[in-house]
Amino acid sequence: MIKINNLTKVYKLGKKKMMELKTTNPEKIAVNGLSLETREGEIFGLLGPNGAGKTTTLRCVATLLKPTDGDVSVCGFDTVKQGADVRENICFLTNEIKLDTNFTADYMFKFFGELHGMTPEAIEKRQEELFTQFGINEFKDKKIEELSTGMKQKAAIAVSLVHDPKVVIFDEPTSGLDIITARVVTDYLKTLKEQGKTVIISTHIMSEAEKLCDRIAVIINGQKACEGTLPEILESTGADDLEEAFFRLYKQYNPEN
Amino acid sequence: MKGAGIIIRKELKRVFGDRKLVFSLFILPAILMIGIYSLMGNLIKSMESDITEHVSEVYVVNADQGFKQTAKEMKYEEGANVTYLTDAEYASQKADLEDKVLNGNAELIVVFDKDFENTVAAYTKAGDATPAVNVFFNDSENYSSQAYSVFSGVLSSYRTNLLAQRLGDLDQLNVFTQNDQRIVKEAKANNRFISMMLPYLITMLLFAGAMSVGVDAIAGEKERGTLASMLLTPVSRDAIVVGKLVSMAILSSLSAIVYAVSMIVAMSVMGSTMGELAENGFGNVSFGPTQCLMLLAIMLVMVYLYVAIIGLLAVLAKDTKTASTYISPVYIVVIIAGMLTMFNSGKAIPTTRYAIPIYGNALAIADLCSNELTSVNFLASIGGTLLLAIIITVAVGRAFNSEKIMFNA
Ligand SMILES: Nc1ncnc2c1ncn2[C@@H]1O[C@H](COP(=O)(O)OP(=O)(O)OP(=O)(O)O)[C@@H](O)[C@H]1O
Ligand SMILES: [Mg+2]
Numbered sequence: 001m002i003k004i005n006n007l008t009k010v011y012k013l014g015k016k017k018m019m020e021l022k023t024t025n026p027e028k029i030a031v032n033g034l035s036l037e038t039r040e041g042e043i044f045g046l047l048g049p050n051g052a053g054k055t056t057t058l059r060c061v062a063t064l065l066k067p068t069d070g071d072v073s074v075c076g077f078d079t080v081k082q083g084a085d086v087r088e089n090i091c092f093l094t095n096e097i098k099l100d101t102n103f104t105a106d107y108m109f110k111f112f113g114e115l116h117g118m119t120p121e122a123i124e125k126r127q128e129e130l131f132t133q134f135g136i137n138e139f140k141d142k143k144i145e146e147l148s149t150g151m152k153q154k155a156a157i158a159v160s161l162v163h164d165p166k167v168v169i170f171d172e173p174t175s176g177l178d179i180i181t182a183r184v185v186t187d188y189l190k191t192l193k194e195q196g197k198t199v200i201i202s203t204h205i206m207s208e209a210e211k212l213c214d215r216i217a218v219i220i221n222g223q224k225a226c227e228g229t230l231p232e233i234l235e236s237t238g239a240d241d242l243e244e245a246f247f248r249l250y251k252q253y254n255p256e257n
Numbered sequence: 258m259k260g261a262g263i264i265i266r267k268e269l270k271r272v273f274g275d276r277k278l279v280f281s282l283f284i285l286p287a288i289l290m291i292g293i294y295s296l297m298g299n300l301i302k303s304m305e306s307d308i309t310e311h312v313s314e315v316y317v318v319n320a321d322q323g324f325k326q327t328a329k330e331m332k333y334e335e336g337a338n339v340t341y342l343t344d345a346e347y348a349s350q351k352a353d354l355e356d357k358v359l360n361g362n363a364e365l366i367v368v369f370d371k372d373f374e375n376t377v378a379a380y381t382k383a384g385d386a387t388p389a390v391n392v393f394f395n396d397s398e399n400y401s402s403q404a405y406s407v408f409s410g411v412l413s414s415y416r417t418n419l420l421a422q423r424l425g426d427l428d429q430l431n432v433f434t435q436n437d438q439r440i441v442k443e444a445k446a447n448n449r450f451i452s453m454m455l456p457y458l459i460t461m462l463l464f465a466g467a468m469s470v471g472v473d474a475i476a477g478e479k480e481r482g483t484l485a486s487m488l489l490t491p492v493s494r495d496a497i498v499v500g501k502l503v504s505m506a507i508l509s510s511l512s513a514i515v516y517a518v519s520m521i522v523a524m525s526v527m528g529s530t531m532g533e534l535a536e537n538g539f540g541n542v543s544f545g546p547t548q549c550l551m552l553l554a555i556m557l558v559m560v561y562l563y564v565a566i567i568g569l570l571a572v573l574a575k576d577t578k579t580a581s582t583y584i585s586p587v588y589i590v591v592i593i594a595g596m597l598t599m600f601n602s603g604k605a606i607p608t609t610r611y612a613i614p615i616y617g618n619a620l621a622i623a624d625l626c627s628n629e630l631t632s633v634n635f636l637a638s639i640g641g642t643l644l645l646a647i648i649i650t651v652a653v654g655r656a657f658n659s660e661k662i663m664f665n666a
Contacts, residue, residue: 084491097485114263115490
């Protein structure tokens with residue numbers, strides 16, 4: 001479903017960014033020759049420390065960034081050459097990308113449905129399903145700015161799923177949510193999986209990766225350190241749990257620490 | 258361009274669905290404009306009437322009977338508190354009186370030479386003595402200047418009376434009469450005030466309108482992370498650019514109309530209180546249908562250019578604050594371009610200048626008001642602006658497609 005082939009993403013740093021990062025190198029290799037493939041009906045996790053390149057990878061998949069090298073395809077469409085086709089088939093959720101808070105969830109849902117070229121009836125039907133699923137109906141006519149973080153997150157998820165995409169990309173799905181709301185979200189991700197969707201998430205929470213993901217790729221310094229199901233990863237690293245495996249891999253990729 | 262219409266609808270809903278925004282974008286400026294202008298008009302009016310109604314303090318030294326008579330005939334003392342002094346009295350108070358005039362406590366000191374009328378009457382041939390009258394006033398004081406000009410009128414009648422006594426028949430002084438007749442294009446004369454102000458106001462107000470809606474629509478959405486969500490839909494980025502620019506153009510035209518209407522209302526309020534402006538032709542602009550269409554066309558291309566410029570700067574900026582910083586120098590340039598047309602000497606302007614965006618549009622509007630806009634200059638002014646606007650629109654499209662600009666990557 002998602003095919004990442006030798007993806008490399010290099011950020012060109014401006015003078016200010018270089019100062020901030022205290023570096024004289026004008027280039028930052030965020031993702032370095034990453035390849036992976038996800039299957040239909042699975043939840044795939046990118047597990048990595050801060051700055052590993054998870055967000056960058058997901059943005060390349062979502063057509064927001066162009067690979068410096070290598071290529072990415074989603075449902076057989078190339079993210080650079082067939083961006084619009086890719087976007088028909090995905091939804092991308094992150095903390096940085098938000099709904100316009102001046103509108104109601106109801107209006108935003110219809111707005112994005114229209115942008116996806118859906119008919120009013122189709123939008124109506126889909127809204128019924130999703131708003132019930134996420135319990136949005138009570139506050140659907142409130143302006144989004146008046147909602148709590150959790151309510152906003154639920155609304156954002158519902159709106160991004162309006163066009164029933166085959167692939168769901170989620171950058172840190174539970175960050176900023178309480179256990180209850182986080183549970184609603186992870187449960188829904190499982191539902192999506194059962195519906196045969198492909199879900200790819202990024203996380204640095206071990207337990208989340210353990211419980212939620214069918215397969216995990218450990219990303220360190222923009223490279224894939226390890227990939228497989230949980231047992232496969234434990235076996236290849238000889239660790240007892242994911243946290244231990246993660247530390248071993250991290251040491252291996254950062255020998256100086 | 259699938260999707261542009263949906264975006265336009267959303268942008269309009271965003272503004273019109275928000276009462277506070279409608280108030281601050283459309284209603285408040287109108288209230289302020291009308292308020293400020295009527296206040297200004299009233300202040301000017303009350304200042305003027307205050308000056309004319311002020312009873313001036315006037316000291317007249319050595320006034321002869323003939324002068325007093327003239328002053329009485331002219332009812333001079335109704336508007337002035339006149340104190341007649343003798344030479345001796347004046348000598349003792351001189352410094353004191355001059356001090357009063359200096360400090361605005363008195364308006365005028367008039368000193369006739371001693372034996373003024375006798376000296377005048379004794380004149381028989383060239384070389385005989387002529388007496389003098391010395392008028393002291395303070396032209397840094399409005400009251401004093403006004404008193405001076407009123408008193409000059411009295412003196413001039415006094416002179417005529419004395420001349421009549423000397424010559425008997427004043428007609429022999431009339432060598433010829435001068436008759437003035439003005440030959441002007443009626444439209445030009447009527448609308449001088451408008452053609453001076455209108456281009457400036459239009460260039461400036463259209464920009465102000467575009468600025469107030471454009472910064473938030475693009476830089477604000479970028480800052481809040483809501484623009485990215487639109488970039489994730491299958492709608493092409495060009496359609497998003499078109500949707501944004503068109504909605505900005507609609508809103509800024511609306512706000513420009515609000516400004517213009519309230520300006521005209523304000524001016525006529527001020528005009529009717531002052532009389533002066535109304536006389537100079539505000540409010541009776543007589544635009545024919547062609548002129549209206551031309552004005553509309555010029556304003557439309559200007560709005561388009563402004564929206565494109567503001568759109569470009571707003572998308573280049575990372576947040577609304579930066580966007581405002583980028584835009585203010587452009588605003589200043591726009592204001593200057595508009596003002597340049599106010600100082601037109603009347604020399605013929607080459608067509609190439611009409612092709613300069615913004616400045617050329619202001620020139621064309623000025624010509625339109627005085628009925629002098631040629632079709633060549635009109636086309637040049639439209640063409641130049643349109644060309645630049647299209648180039649900038651392409652640049653906005655590029656910027657929307659640049660990950661460096663959109664995601665700081
Ligand atoms: N716009 C940018 N310009 C320059 N460098 C960037 C930019 N965005 C990210 N980077 C750098 O690229 C690297 C990878 O960043 P990325 O955001 O992909 O990491 P991440 O795995 O998502 O981290 P986190 O868990 O903190 O979200 C980091 O070193 C980061 O500093
Ligand atoms: Mg991240």
